[in-house]
Amino acid sequence: MFRFRCSALPCVMSAALIAGLGCQPGGGQSSLPAGSDQASGDTPAGQVTVRIADRQVYEGVLAKHRGKPILVDFWSTWCVPCTEQFPHTVQLHAKYAASGLAVISVSLDEPSDEARVKTFLEKQGATFDNLLSKWGGDDPSFENFDIRTGTIPHYKLYDRDGKLVETFTVDPAADKQFTAADIERSVRKLLQLASWRGSSPQLGRALDLDQSKRARLF
Amino acid sequence: MNRGHFAVTLAACLAVLVFSVAGLAGDFNSKVSVGDPGAGFKNLAGVDGKSHSMDDYKSAKVLVLCFTCNHCPVAVAYEDRFVEFAKAYKSKGVQFVAINVNNLDADKLPAMKKRAEEKGFNFPYLYDPSQESARAYGATCTPHLFVLCPERKIAYMGAFDDSNNADKATKLFVKDAVDALLAGKKPPVTETRQRGCSIKYD
Numbered sequence: 083m084f085r086f087r088c089s090a091l092p093c094v095m096s097a098a099l100i101a102g103l104g105c106q107p108g109g110g111q112s113s114l115p116a117g118s119d120q121a122s123g124d125t126p127a128g129q130v131t132v133r134i135a136d137r138q139v140y141e142g143v144l145a146k147h148r149g150k151p152i153l154v155d156f157w158s159t160w161c162v163p164c165t166e167q168f169p170h171t172v173q174l175h176a177k178y179a180a181s182g183l184a185v186i187s188v189s190l191d192e193p194s195d196e197a198r199v200k201t202f203l204e205k206q207g208a209t210f211d212n213l214l215s216k217w218g219g220d221d222p223s224f225e226n227f228d229i230r231t232g233t234i235p236h237y238k239l240y241d242r243d244g245k246l247v248e249t250f251t252v253d254p255a256a257d258k259q260f261t262a263a264d265i266e267r268s269v270r271k272l273l274q275l276a277s278w279r280g281s282s283p284q285l286g287r288a289l290d291l292d293q294s295k296r297a298r299l300f
Numbered sequence: 301m302n303r304g305h306f307a308v309t310l311a312a313c314l315a316v317l318v319f320s321v322a323g324l325a326g327d328f329n330s331k332v333s334v335g336d337p338g339a340g341f342k343n344l345a346g347v348d349g350k351s352h353s354m355d356d357y358k359s360a361k362v363l364v365l366c367f368t369c370n371h372c373p374v375a376v377a378y379e380d381r382f383v384e385f386a387k388a389y390k391s392k393g394v395q396f397v398a399i400n401v402n403n404l405d406a407d408k409l410p411a412m413k414k415r416a417e418e419k420g421f422n423f424p425y426l427y428d429p430s431q432e433s434a435r436a437y438g439a440t441c442t443p444h445l446f447v448l449c450p451e452r453k454i455a456y457m458g459a460f461d462d463s464n465n466a467d468k469a470t471k472l473f474v475k476d477a478v479d480a481l482l483a484g485k486k487p488p489v490t491e492t493r494q495r496g497c498s499i500k501y502d
Contacts, residue, residue: 160373161497219374219464224493230328232459232494233441252498254331254435259501 130204134193135213137226140186143211147184148244151272153265156229156236158190158219159202164235170262172206174269181273182242185210188227190234192218239268247272305393306450308484309361313449315486326491329457331438334490338365338448339436344399344426345409347416352397352426354452360395362481363448364474366460367439368398370415371406372497375442377464379419382443385475386423394478396423401434402442402500434499441496447477447487455481458492 133139144152155171157164168187175185187208191199193216203212217223221232229236229251237250237260248268250260316335326333340354357363366382368375386396398421400407409427416425428434437446437457447456456477461469477487 162371163498163500219495220468221459221462221493221495224495230493231440231498232328232444233496233498235498252440252501254438254440254499254501256501 130200130208130212132196132200132203132212132214134196134216135188136216140188140213140227143186143213144240144244149242150182150184151242151269152184152186152240153269154186154188154238156188156190156227156234158234159195159198160191160219161234165202167235167262168206170265172208174266175210178269178273183269183273186213188213188215190215190219190223237265239272241272305482306361309481310450312481312484312486313451313453313455316449316453316455316490325438326457328491328493329438332454332457334454334457336454338446338452338454339433341428341433344428344433347409347413347421347425352424357395357397361393361450362478363452364394364396364478365446365448366396366398366443367401367434367437367499368443369400369402369407370411371404372442374464374496377466378443378460381460381466383420383422389478392482398423398425399428399433400425401428401431403429403502404500431501439499441494441498443496444494445474447474447481449481456487456490458494464495
């Protein structure tokens, strides 16, 4: 996995090569072209980018990470619990990216607030795929991203085949609402599933059945 | 109250019942469907210092319940619209009632009183710390609206209109539903997706 740092020496030594990969001399904060990525599929270390997205773009990013479990965090700067919980998402990425977890954030802020969204993401160190819904906080966002309850925070967990296996959202019928620990527990299970499958196909199939029974699609 | 008008609204209420599909739940609501009886509430403290129960409003033709709160920016963006609506429809026999179930300091009764004064709330703003009223309606966010006809069945549920931005709202779901009921008709749209900040269920 390559990690480029935009410090002076490597930039001077191979300016042409680095310019081709989008790293600016002097280590500026310039945004990479939308969709640019490296072998790992993640945004280069230290870079925080955000991209306006519709459902098609979202599907494209999911497809890019096919082969890895994917956690998607739907949030906005106007949603206080979302901004309070966002650090947990960043922590999950820091902790499990090397084990194969992909993370995507999708903001339901207005596209005109892109700068404020980017500032928040930079402060959080969100060095993963960050999307900003072109429909902002209005109904088409909830419609296009399948958020039935009309509300955030909302998380989706996809398995490495790109199948949606779990959703975390407010549930008026539940005795207890979901917590960050619940999300981490599910992430850990998916990551173990990925490595177990490699050693035993039968065990993989048995665990697949478990996953589909546990899926809570709301 | 004009008994003729009441009868017409009642007829619309029954029409909603007849035409509603007896499904397990709504499109965007896991607990209730359009046509279900709206759950009652009892003895909720209001910002007026009094206790309020749903029966207090039984003489209203149409009851509009609005689960809302203080802190959510989406709910705040709707406050003026709620005040305008209550003002326009009170004389038509429509009662708007706001209920907060969040137990955050920013949303509790003292803060609710302050907000009601600042914004000139012309409707009851009630506090339900048990959160039972919201759970009974399957309310997921603030604001989340339920329009109840004279028989107190759910005739419409979901968003107030189609945009958080008042200037961009063109589909006035609650207003259209209420107008229809008052005219003895079934609401043209009986359910939309609600939209806002998650209710903070304990």
